[in-house]
Amino acid sequence: MSRIAARIAALRKEGRGAFIPFLEAFDPDRETSQAILDGMPAAGADLIEIGMPFSDPMADGPIIQEAGQRALKAGATLSGTLAMVHAFRAHDRETPVILMGYLNPILAYGPARFCTDAQEAGVDGLIIVDLPPEEADLLAADAARAGLDIIRLVAPTTDAARLPRVLAGAGGFVYYVSITGITGTRSAAISDLARAIPPIRAATDLPIAIGFGIKTPAQAAEAVRIADAAVVASALIETLAASLREGCAGPETAARVLAQVRAIADAIRAVPR
Amino acid sequence: MTNFANSLRAGPDERGRFGAFGGRFVAETLMPLILEVEAAYRAAKDDPGFQRELDRYLRDYVGRPSPLWPAERLSAALGGAKIYLKREDLNHTGAHKINSCMGQILLARRMGKTRIIAETGAGQHGVATATVCALFGLPCTIYMGAVDVERQKPNVFRMRLLGAEVRPVTSGAATLKDAMNEALRDWVAHVDDTYYLIGTVAGPHPYPMMVRDFQSVIGVETRAQILDAEGRLPDAAIACVGGGSNAMGLFHSFLDDETVRLIGVEAAGRGLDTHEHAASLERGRPGVLHGNLTYLLQTDDGQIEEAHSISAGLDYPGIGPEHAFLFENGRVQYVGVTDDEALAAFLLCTRTEGIIPALETAHALAHLTKLAPEIGPGGVIVVNLSGRGDKDIFTVARHLNAADLEESP
Numbered sequence A: 001m002s003r004i005a006a007r008i009a010a011l012r013k014e015g016r017g018a019f020i021p022f023l024e025a026f027d028p029d030r031e032t033s034q035a036i037l038d039g040m041p042a043a044g045a046d047l048i049e050i051g052m053p054f055s056d057p058m059a060d061g062p063i064i065q066e067a068g069q070r071a072l073k074a075g076a077t078l079s080g081t082l083a084m085v086h087a088f089r090a091h092d093r094e095t096p097v098i099l100m101g102y103l104n105p106i107l108a109y110g111p112a113r114f115c116t117d118a119q120e121a122g123v124d125g126l127i128i129v130d131l132p133p134e135e136a137d138l139l140a141a142d143a144a145r146a147g148l149d150i151i152r153l154v155a156p157t158t159d160a161a162r163l164p165r166v167l168a169g170a171g172g173f174v175y176y177v178s179i180t181g182i183t184g185t186r187s188a189a190i191s192d193l194a195r196a197i198p199p200i201r202a203a204t205d206l207p208i209a210i211g212f213g214i215k216t217p218a219q220a221a222e223a224v225r226i227a228d229a230a231v232v233a234s235a236l237i238e239t240l241a242a243s244l245r246e247g248c249a250g251p252e253t254a255a256r257v258l259a260q261v262r263a264i265a266d267a268i269r270a271v272p273r
Numbered sequence B: 001m002t003n004f005a006n007s008l009r010a011g012p013d014e015r016g017r018f019g020a021f022g023g024r025f026v027a028e029t030l031m032p033l034i035l036e037v038e039a040a041y042r043a044a045k046d047d048p049g050f051q052r053e054l055d056r057y058l059r060d061y062v063g064r065p066s067p068l069w070p071a072e073r074l075s076a077a078l079g080g081a082k083i084y085l086k087r088e089d090l091n092h093t094g095a096h097k098i099n100s101c102m103g104q105i106l107l108a109r110r111m112g113k114t115r116i117i118a119e120t121g122a123g124q125h126g127v128a129t130a131t132v133c134a135l136f137g138l139p140c141t142i143y144m145g146a147v148d149v150e151r152q153k154p155n156v157f158r159m160r161l162l163g164a165e166v167r168p169v170t171s172g173a174a175t176l177k178d179a180m181n182e183a184l185r186d187w188v189a190h191v192d193d194t195y196y197l198i199g200t201v202a203g204p205h206p207y208p209m210m211v212r213d214f215q216s217v218i219g220v221e222t223r224a225q226i227l228d229a230e231g232r233l234p235d236a237a238i239a240c241v242g243g244g245s246n247a248m249g250l251f252h253s254f255l256d257d258e259t260v261r262l263i264g265v266e267a268a269g270r271g272l273d274t275h276e277h278a279a280s281l282e283r284g285r286p287g288v289l290h291g292n293l294t295y296l297l298q299t300d301d302g303q304i305e306e307a308h309s310i311s312a313g314l315d316y317p318g319i320g321p322e323h324a325f326l327f328e329n330g331r332v333q334y335v336g337v338t339d340d341e342a343l344a345a346f347l348l349c350t351r352t353e354g355i356i357p358a359l360e361t362a363h364a365l366a367h368l369t370k371l372a373p374e375i376g377p378g379g380v381i382v383v384n385l386s387g388r389g390d391k392d393i394f395t396v397a398r399h400l401n402a403a404d405l406e407e408s409p
């Protein structure tokens, strides 16, 4: 069983929702982001999403855009990101790691080599924002060969007619983009989520994660009442950004981000199911 | 891969691919919209009423057909082939951009969209968009890199006069690429009421095809006009290439005419072998940006690099996917022209023909100065005079010194 499937099955048995915190690799520097990554499981992360920095993140708002810029300035590369996962795997063999990002750096690296290297580093799944089902064949075979799940995005604009097409070839879990908008801007209304998730549930056995717009422990708790997992990204990066001194990590940077991870994880764990 | 053996004009295929290039690389949120735009465009294309309406606006509002001007003094100055200028600068708003804006705004209206967004580099596309929005009473927001807002001030003012909101974009290098990112972000957040009016033959399918179709009126007219004037097709057709819309517009009618050399001129900035140019084809590699697979200026790690050109409209690290296809199969030749060469050609055209060309267009004219003597007397060359240069006079003033103005070419 894949790490993602095993973790989800275990959480289902436990009867609770999953927390998926996000960090941007190399933000604000390699060491600090490694410390955040390494500390996440103990702080309550059930799965971890790592952003692969890209110069032109068209689905991201200013918070993640700036994280990407800081990361690139700090020397982020795709192989550097894989090396971070490799280092993480030296002491954590259970927590699933998902890489999220844009297609071009992967194309430049070479899709086949990337999938092989990612699998070897200990990556479990990929979310490629600008690779819709229509273009998925660019990566599908290489990912399958390497045993990497391609996690599909479903959006509020994905209608019933299109949904089966999006879910065909989906692996790991389904990522529901809860707003029509970029990251770190608005939050969805609970009523909208409550309406959006059941049709997806009816169309797939995969677990459903909600992302985009979840900022507070309370929102994360609401999300796992409706779906199986909550992704939190911009709120954690805002905390990181606020701790920086002249663009550099302060002594408290990793600890502050991890404390916030803990607070959100606690709220999720308190949700009865 | 698609087989275009019968005609180079048949693309794109069902997936929006020109050979390996093109496609629809957008976030899921946008995907249904892109499909909706495609369906609406196909329906419009099949509707004779739509074409009639577009033709009427192109004739009575834009001022088409644009003349094909035999540039005798310029031809004499270069001492070679006979030169014709396709006068897109005479269109309402002063460039070819309005051809596609008119088509797209009629489409947006058919789709029931009530708000328009666009990106702009030189501001020509922004002005053309703001113009058609004023004509139809639609609110519009134009994204423009902060650097471009600075270097294209007259156009910023024109857009604001026309009622558009101009939003300066400060992310990245604050030029056209970043403006396009920001427009895409706006679109994702306003999917219900907003139409994204893309200014060139780039972006996700169907834009490269649709913008080319709307711009191909340039080549259709040119073909008829040159046959009328010369009784034969030209030996060469030249156009500058930013995203590539004026070039595709001119080239498309001639793609299957093997005797017509087609030449796209990229901005070589401070030189092709410096890091300051915008020559995506000559110095880039295939990759994915802004929804399409095409040639891009990028690092070994796949990070997009900033382009450089004296001309804001060519300052883009990508290029339309159909050009990538025509580059790889060799049908179109792509060459580079530096900032300095463009400035010299700007002055030459102004002084010999009394036509102040856009700095973008000046790149095509600079290549003409090399090609006209090479093709020689008896030859015929058409240059797409994609726009007028009023917007550029302050930039040119900064670069030329008094001595340049004394000389008469």
Ligand SMILES: Cc1ncc(COP(=O)(O)O)c(C=O)c1O
Pocket: B095, B096, B121, B122, B123, B124, B125, B199, B200, B201, B240, B241, B242, B243, B244, B245, B246, B247, B312, B313, B314, B358, B360, B361, B386, B387, B388
């Ligand atoms: C006059 C003129 N020519 C050419 C261009 C370049 O665009 P394209 O390559 O799409 O024709 C621009 C863009 O702003 C322009 O204003």
